[in-house]
Amino acid sequence: MPSDHDPAELVDTLAQLARLELLPDEQAQLGPQVEAILGYIRTLQGVDVEGVPEYLSAERADSGLRADEPAERPVDPQAVIAGVPVTRDGLVVVPKFKD
Amino acid sequence: MSDYEVVIGLEVHCQLATATKMFTPCAYAYTLGVEPNTQIDAYTLGLPGTLPVANREAVNHAVRLALAVHCEVQPVSRWARKHYFYPDLPKGYQITQADQPYAQAGYVEIADPAAEPESLATKRIPLQRIHMEEDAGKNTHVGGGDSLVDFNRAGAPLVEIVSLPALRSAAEAADYVRELRTIVRYLGISEANMEEGTLRCDANVSLRRPGQAELGTRCEIKNLNSFKFLEAAINAEIRRQTDLLERGEAVVQSTMSYDPSADQTRVMRTKEAAADYRYFPEPDMPPLLLDEAWIAATAAELPELAWDRRRRLVGLGLSAYDAGVLTAERELSEYFDAVLALADADQAKPACNWITGELLKLLNQSGRSIAACPVAPASLAELLALVDGDTISGRAAKEVLDKAFHEGLSPAAIVERDGYRQVSDHAAIAAMVREVVANNPKQLEQLRAGKDKVRGFFVGQVMRASNGQANPQIVNAVLDQLLAEPEPEPEPKD
Amino acid sequence: MGTSEEILSLSARALAAAVHAGGVSAVEATRAYLEQITATEPILRAYRCTLPDRALAQAAAVDAARQAGEALGPLAGVPIGLKDIFVTEGVETTCGSAILSGWTPPYQGTQARRCAEAGAVLLGKLAMDEFGMGSSNENTPFEAVRNPWAPAYVPGGSSGGTAAAVAARSCALGLGSDTGGSIRQPASLCNLVGLKPTYGRVSRHGMIAFASSLDQAGPLTREVGDAALALSVLAGHDPHDATSLTAPVPDYLAAVELGARVGLGGLRVGVDRHAMQLEGLDPQVRARFEDGLAILVGAGATLAEVELPHFDHAVATYYVLCTAEASSNLARYDGIRYGLRRERASLRETYEATRHDGFGAEVKRRILLGTFVLRADSYADYYGRAMKVRTLIARDYAAAFERCDVLASPTSPVPGWRLGAKLDDPLAMYLSDVFTIGANLAGLPAMSIPAGFSDASGEHPALPIGLQLIGPRLGEATLLRVAAAHEAATAWHRERPLLAGGAR
Numbered sequence A: 001m002p003s004d005h006d007p008a009e010l011v012d013t014l015a016q017l018a019r020l021e022l023l024p025d026e027q028a029q030l031g032p033q034v035e036a037i038l039g040y041i042r043t044l045q046g047v048d049v050e051g052v053p054e055y056l057s058a059e060r061a062d063s064g065l066r067a068d069e070p071a072e073r074p075v076d077p078q079a080v081i082a083g084v085p086v087t088r089d090g091l092v093v094v095p096k097f098k099d
Numbered sequence B: 001m002s003d004y005e006v007v008i009g010l011e012v013h014c015q016l017a018t019a020t021k022m023f024t025p026c027a028y029a030y031t032l033g034v035e036p037n038t039q040i041d042a043y044t045l046g047l048p049g050t051l052p053v054a055n056r057e058a059v060n061h062a063v064r065l066a067l068a069v070h071c072e073v074q075p076v077s078r079w080a081r082k083h084y085f086y087p088d089l090p091k092g093y094q095i096t097q098a099d100q101p102y103a104q105a106g107y108v109e110i111a112d113p114a115a116e117p118e119s120l121a122t123k124r125i126p127l128q129r130i131h132m133e134e135d136a137g138k139n140t141h142v143g144g145g146d147s148l149v150d151f152n153r154a155g156a157p158l159v160e161i162v163s164l165p166a167l168r169s170a171a172e173a174a175d176y177v178r179e180l181r182t183i184v185r186y187l188g189i190s191e192a193n194m195e196e197g198t199l200r201c202d203a204n205v206s207l208r209r210p211g212q213a214e215l216g217t218r219c220e221i222k223n224l225n226s227f228k229f230l231e232a233a234i235n236a237e238i239r240r241q242t243d244l245l246e247r248g249e250a251v252v253q254s255t256m257s258y259d260p261s262a263d264q265t266r267v268m269r270t271k272e273a274a275a276d277y278r279y280f281p282e283p284d285m286p287p288l289l290l291d292e293a294w295i296a297a298t299a300a301e302l303p304e305l306a307w308d309r310r311r312r313l314v315g316l317g318l319s320a321y322d323a324g325v326l327t328a329e330r331e332l333s334e335y336f337d338a339v340l341a342l343a344d345a346d347q348a349k350p351a352c353n354w355i356t357g358e359l360l361k362l363l364n365q366s367g368r369s370i371a372a373c374p375v376a377p378a379s380l381a382e383l384l385a386l387v388d389g390d391t392i393s394g395r396a397a398k399e400v401l402d403k404a405f406h407e408g409l410s411p412a413a414i415v416e417r418d419g420y421r422q423v424s425d426h427a428a429i430a431a432m433v434r435e436v437v438a439n440n441p442k443q444l445e446q447l448r449a450g451k452d453k454v455r456g457f458f459v460g461q462v463m464r465a466s467n468g469q470a471n472p473q474i475v476n477a478v479l480d481q482l483l484a485e486p487e488p489e490p491e492p493k494d
Numbered sequence C: 001m002g003t004s005e006e007i008l009s010l011s012a013r014a015l016a017a018a019v020h021a022g023g024v025s026a027v028e029a030t031r032a033y034l035e036q037i038t039a040t041e042p043i044l045r046a047y048r049c050t051l052p053d054r055a056l057a058q059a060a061a062v063d064a065a066r067q068a069g070e071a072l073g074p075l076a077g078v079p080i081g082l083k084d085i086f087v088t089e090g091v092e093t094t095c096g097s098a099i100l101s102g103w104t105p106p107y108q109g110t111q112a113r114r115c116a117e118a119g120a121v122l123l124g125k126l127a128m129d130e131f132g133m134g135s136s137n138e139n140t141p142f143e144a145v146r147n148p149w150a151p152a153y154v155p156g157g158s159s160g161g162t163a164a165a166v167a168a169r170s171c172a173l174g175l176g177s178d179t180g181g182s183i184r185q186p187a188s189l190c191n192l193v194g195l196k197p198t199y200g201r202v203s204r205h206g207m208i209a210f211a212s213s214l215d216q217a218g219p220l221t222r223e224v225g226d227a228a229l230a231l232s233v234l235a236g237h238d239p240h241d242a243t244s245l246t247a248p249v250p251d252y253l254a255a256v257e258l259g260a261r262v263g264l265g266g267l268r269v270g271v272d273r274h275a276m277q278l279e280g281l282d283p284q285v286r287a288r289f290e291d292g293l294a295i296l297v298g299a300g301a302t303l304a305e306v307e308l309p310h311f312d313h314a315v316a317t318y319y320v321l322c323t324a325e326a327s328s329n330l331a332r333y334d335g336i337r338y339g340l341r342r343e344r345a346s347l348r349e350t351y352e353a354t355r356h357d358g359f360g361a362e363v364k365r366r367i368l369l370g371t372f373v374l375r376a377d378s379y380a381d382y383y384g385r386a387m388k389v390r391t392l393i394a395r396d397y398a399a400a401f402e403r404c405d406v407l408a409s410p411t412s413p414v415p416g417w418r419l420g421a422k423l424d425d426p427l428a429m430y431l432s433d434v435f436t437i438g439a440n441l442a443g444l445p446a447m448s449i450p451a452g453f454s455d456a457s458g459e460h461p462a463l464p465i466g467l468q469l470i471g472p473r474l475g476e477a478t479l480l481r482v483a484a485a486h487e488a489a490t491a492w493h494r495e496r497p498l499l500a501g502g503a504r
Helices: A007-017 A024-046 A077-082 B056-068 B170-187 B227-246 B292-300 B306-315 B320-326 B330-342 B345-366 B377-388 B394-407 B411-418 B426-439 B441-448 B453-465 B472-484 C004-009 C012-021 C026-044 C052-067 C110-117 C160-167 C184-189 C224-234 C252-262 C283-298 C311-332 C347-358 C361-374 C380-400 C426-431 C437-441 C476-488
Strands: A091-094 B005-015 B080-083 B093-096 B107-111 B122-134 B138-141 B147-150 B157-163 B199-208 B219-224 B254-259 B264-270 C047-050 C079-083 C121-126 C173-178 C193-196 C216-221 C268-271 C302-305 C406-410 C446-453 C464-470
Touching (some): A007 A024, B056 B122, B122 B170, B170 B227, B199 B227, B219 B264, B227 B264, B306 B330, B320 B330, B394 B411, B441 B453, B441 B472, C004 C026, C012 C026, C012 C052, C047 C160, C052 C121, C121 C160, C184 C193, C193 C224, C224 C252, C283 C302, C283 C464, C311 C426, C361 C380, C464 C476
Parallel strands (some): C079 C173, C268 C302
Antiparallel strands (some): B138 B147, C173 C216, C193 C216, C193 C446, C406 C464
């Protein structure tokens, strides 16, 4: 586990997790900013949350389920594929990776 | 083999048979040869602005499964996001269930490997949990570096069944997966076909010294797509780990693949850095609420499952083996029950024999399933009655069944039409026997002398004389009577 | 038939009525607005794209329907603008980001569909802060938007383009989105009515997600009646959104009539005086706020003191939750299935380069923060904890609503600021959301209404100042009633910026 105390290292770790490339000057700028915001966020540690449940933003008596039927106005698969940057024979092309 | 105890836990994924995907109303069914990226919609490719809405039928299927394996179905469960970057995962996260799955605990019964099969003794393999989730797309690697992704399967509904590490051999593991497959097919909730990918299995294998409380380091074998490979791969992994430990080396937690040509497992990647999936509750859907009364009603409507049927059939006098064959498919078992309902109480064994013998043979030859059997249960019950009542012989019945199967007529109609009716009149048969005996004195002498083989000659002659309609049992009984009579005095020679 | 000027001065409601009655044709109205776009856009940059031909065709269809005696929808012939966060089939939708530059959706989002089915004419897509993240419409790879009241000043954000266009009369009514104040704050800075409904009142299907548990779509308008009209078109259950509410939709226009004609007899307006002690609350904002309260009392309301004990923790709570959800919602932008793609030798590099080039600094910042708070070992201390504080905040509001019918506060602690003035201190920018964030956290409906202007000085021109009203869950009708009463007693909504032929 890299040290959370070094802002630049932290930002580097987070950027990797988030698949974000950061140039050195971006990293240099973001490090202190992220650190400052995290410092502000840590003020929440002072709140007494004993016995308090996590907030539920979506509540439905019926669980929000749907019938197992195709959409009335289905989106054309061709139209969806047409928006893909690189395809070959109807398949989505992806640069090489290791499994 | 070695002094290590084998510990196996399985994660089985089952693709549910629904008309649409798990979280989007996109039509989907596993279809061989379907064009790639034709069973997709905007949600499937993770397009901006799309939202998940859960499929009620998938939930129904999942709950029925949980009830069939004795899980505690949770009245409240939550959807969760599991994040990782991979080309077959369109949103960059999978919607699954994390710390609040819809089903906990439970067990799957398998035949107890330590007991006699005839005893029908079972061993319970405990489950940890079952949860629902959406499937990912399919990657194909091509030469030259690129990969190609087909998203047809992305978003298909899955249940993931996680066992506790309670399996102790590869054979047990295969048995466990077979039972799960039987269960989901009985419920009609999944095709559960390993070759097609509607049933998938990952095996976690570790070794420890007997009596050791902690588990050894486990390795996960992925991408097992047949029962044969499942067993072989687990055994190969057991061998690999045993070798390592016996050499004093440690097992490193890894993800393995199985190479069938070498019959070996290979390390795909080591798990030093465990992935951080950054789970959090899915904000786009409310919690899943399952009403207690509805759960109870659903449990009451479950069909009788395989082990209960086997026990019942053995109670009727069938062997464990036969009970197993009859309950391999729910439709077959129901066919048997339907026949028994229309036949006499003592017909269980004959019914079993006819179904698992001649009828299955005819079905296999014509490529039909029991669901499409042209011989209705009532017809088979009729055939059994004809045999049991000595109206026709066993040999004749085979021909009658064949004709009933191919011509669609009832056995009784065929018996009348083609004259299969047995002659069982004692006097008539006695007359025929006496005639054959009289015409074949030499063979009679041999029979009296103890050459039992000659009996077959006499029976055969009587059958010929009677166009096959003499009841062979009565022929034999008459013969016995005749042999028991004292030999007539030889006529004095002049 | 009226002149362009007359058409532009009609409220959306009045325009819809005129189109229904045949007094104005949809094509005439559309032309008037298209001309106004041409006149104002060089300064404002409110529109990301305009659709003149398509709009005129839509207008012609409305006119043809009217001629044929067919029934017309409630927004028939009304030229509107949609924030570029709304998915419009066949029309470029960028969400203010380079990563979606050129993206043409293959499906129609619910908000766009409902507006089209109501007969509205889509003039174009409106500029915004990237992915809804920002309060000034400066977080954008495209041009920054100007405040029509003072073009050197920001219009607010993230619905800055929508606010600028509505205020400059380059659309009759606009749709924005609000996650932490992004409808209300630009409304406040541009002298408009901005309404964020109860969470789930309006479908989110077709609104590109920033923070799923906080986002809501809503109207920005010049008058309260227009907001009610727009809400009545947008509100209601959508089977494509599992969080959308099935509660029936009341008659919002009737609520407006009630407030305007009958007033607020006995209605209690709650104020959290502790929150009013905020350091950084501009004295003129405070003054206009007190004026606003006096107006409400004059219309028959009584004031009540309430407390929101966890008010000081709202911003921190919000920035844990919205960044976490944003980091998750933006994981899909990787160059593979749509949008910008920076092809590299390996998959990983392709992901990284695409996201580097495609996302701006604010978005990157929030993705990093969100990734941090969701890590397994941080979850309980950050996301988990913030979700509990959120419950406490929601309970605070519920308790407050036992003592009052609506809550009132300033919308923004300050009036607008100069472009570029606040770009180096993201935390300071976040803190300016202090009044609006609570309603998003608690899922409550809230509005900003025009409440006056700051005094012009040597340093600053006169800038609009808004009054915020927050209602209990599904309390939109109450909010509209109060807002209508305030509007009936004031004339702020009749002011026009110089840009639109006005006096300021």
